Amino acid sequence: MPTALIAPSILSANFSILGEEIKAVEAAGADWIHVDVMDGHFVPNLTFGPIVVEHLRLISKLPLDCHLMVSNPEAWIQPFAQAGADWITVHAESTPHLDRVLNQIREAKCQVGVSLNPATPLAMIEEVLDLVDLVLLMGVNPGFGGQKFIESTFGKVERLVKLRAGRSFLVSIDGGVSTQNIGQLQKMGANIFVVGSAIFSTQDRRKAMEKLRCSLNESE
Ligand code: DX5
């Protein structure tokens, strides 16, 4: 059975009780913790720096999945690796030297991810597919939680899964993932489901996680 993991995105969590929010999703069976790093330049929002990851590392044993939505990601690989990131994903659109940055992530002993915005074609990453452990396809334009899933992402997932033949990278979907689409995305071959508002904007995190897990199981 191919991997199907749920990675709650803390972007939609209550930051005044972030530790409790993480404990709640951990107890509800979260597989990874997704950390959205935004610089106010590559995307129109600001979030976390390495110091936050350092503190998350102290309170959680789950893999920390750091999604860098920043310009000049070269400057941030080492700080996030040192802070305790397990996975580091950079955007293909964020650097003219993608091959170099992906190698930097590997050298920093983190798992290597590359991401594409909804409007960016898969051709942007074809040459680096042998260098990555994960490809993250955005289902929304990055910057904010709670946006509507862009339907053309389905076709992109299908094409990416075909391109994967003979390789073992994971396919991650981020943005607009909910019980409405998670099953279909799994059927198409996606492995990691990043979920923000569909978990943290509900009253009961455990119930939200259960519903997502059920939708995954139903599609098996
Ligand atoms: C968007 C972020 C996502 C976001 C997903 O830029 O990369 O991780 O938190 O949130 P939802 O699930 O609410 O779309």
Ligand code: ZN
């Ligand atoms: Zn993200």
